[in-house]
Amino acid sequence: MPNPFGVLQLSGCAGCEVALLDAQEWIGQRRLAYMPLVLTADEFPPVDTLLVSGAVRTDEDLYRLRAASKRAGELIAVGTCAISGGVANLGDRDEVRDLFFSAMERRHVPRLLPKLRPVDAIVRVDRYLPGCPPMPHLFMLALFGSPDTRLAASVCIDCGRKKTKERPTQLRGLQEGLPDPGICLINQGYLCIGASTRGGCQAPCTKAGNPCVGCRGPSDSFISRSSDEWFNAIRKVFLRMTDIPSEEIERELHAPHLSLFVFQFADYTVTTRRPEQVL
């Protein structure tokens, strides 16, 4: 089978790998040459495409990423952790940092790096596949491409909930109340940021009644700009559709569960990440 590909998993949760296994149509089309989760291999083989998931948290992550990238043709950073560090980034908050490192002095295990890094801070990345995790059909797109595929520009377009003239005056808690099944979550006072989050996921979260937390990162127009500009766009949506005080929106936008995802692009770049590199 032609076009071998490999999967290098750094510090993450393996959710991206599980999603790839769900996209089983690649079997028989491309050869999986490296993926320790399902395959025993002593050495890292040369591959045409290398998918990297997880963040660079330990010295071993750093070493393995450098070694593997030398043997790879195209390199795709997959998932929030590889793109910006993801959930483990919360460990770099000043107030937990000291605690974290002082408690974790153990012997003969890979050392934790003083600062967690996204993959493109270490090696060249050709493309980005964001999502926590990316849906299986997006993996197929990453592995095979298809010029005909047009992904929805934002989660809003995939969602299909109806916008109304209802103008809520205060934010509801993330898990508060029972959302009406057909109506836009913003009209119901939930902090949903699907309007400016990259589409293509088919909006499973909002369809099930949960606000979009932005795991796919910003839509194309905000990729190369700072997240402040993305924040502004979100604020404007709430200004247009609700009477919720903007300080309240401002405060909640910086909540940890959103900050995992919201800073995914421009703020972490060492090199510019261009929209055409992002799936």
Added chain:
Amino acid sequence: MPTLTFPLSRIEGHAQIIIKLTAGEVQHATLQATELRGFEYFLQGVPAEQLPIIVARICGVCSTAHHLAAIKALEAIYQVEPPPAAVYIRELLMLGQLIQNQATSLFLFTMPDFPGSEGLPSMFEFGGDDANIARRALEVRRVGTELIGLAGGQFIHPIRAVTGGVSSPLPEDGVRALRERIASVLPLACELFERYWELFQGLHDRIGTLGDDTPSHYLASVEEGHAYYGGNLRVLDPDGVEQASFAPHEYQRYLTEQPVENSYSNATLFNGHVMRANSLARLNLLPRLGTPIADIYMLRFQREWGHPAHAILLFDLARGIELVYCLEKALEMLEHIPDGEIKAPYTPRDGEGCGVVEAPRGPLIHHFNVVNGLVEKARFIIPTQHNILAIEQALMVAARRYVHGDRIDLELERAVGRVVRAFDPCISCATH
């Protein structure tokens, strides 16, 4: 002191085995977990209501279990009971989790160890009559993620379960479609499991052992007819007598957690004893499962290896029986989804609470202290931790079998891989 290092593959997460020898005598065998993200530390100060979203990210394989354990712990703090219709949906979510996990562990992780004299590097290498195992195995596995997707709204890091219940009812067309899918996959799963059992016997004949068979303590949170939703934690002693049963919030009276010097994972003990959790622990506590096909396999299993059974490679077969059970149970439950309220009202408040679910690897406990709506302390007692010392004990048994005064049998490398995979450890969870 000569040291042998074996990196591990076909397990979840990063770990390696270290065996130390002096003069041909095995001194230590340890499992080193080599990754860490620090959830217990960085969750301090996070708003409690976000826990169900953030802690799912502890593990992409077991995200459902973490999602639900966190919600149950918050419900204990807020003193709210989810309505029965919501619990029903959450149980389906756990069954999806188990189907996905057991199929992965059986066919992707352990089955390649069995054929021939050396096993295969992966399930993609099966040839001859077995050439389509990979495709069929992934088909069975995917039904599990489809069930998680249906019941949880998302197939990984699910979102439908929320504090107080669930955020929306299940879509009727989705339920119908999935019932048909499971009905068509169940015979396929049985067929694969039969082949698995045959190859397993082949391995047994070749190596002449099923590994460490020391009678042990077993821990599980199960009862007959359960759907892995978790309740009281139960402990079986080495003679097969139930020695303790305790509520999640009482866990500290029975379970102690100790750091392991050379690993980022802690280990747990039951009253100072090494114990085992995961599939075999559950089957040892539940002589009968309650669905027709699974109980036929169960009888065959008990006839061949007795009850309780102790040899560690039997964890693998036990996982297969559970796969069949979960498919049957999910099919039965999807027949009649109950109507009724799906969410109970509550007022967030501060306090301390614990939540438990029976995750694929055993009881998972989340324990939170909430002050001013923020997490003051978060503690995770992970199923893989319950098994850490049992794994090391079984590694010693394997190492002593294959390390001789004058030489080391090459079977050692394969044997230690099989030992670890039998316990199906999840290192991302264990270290979190």
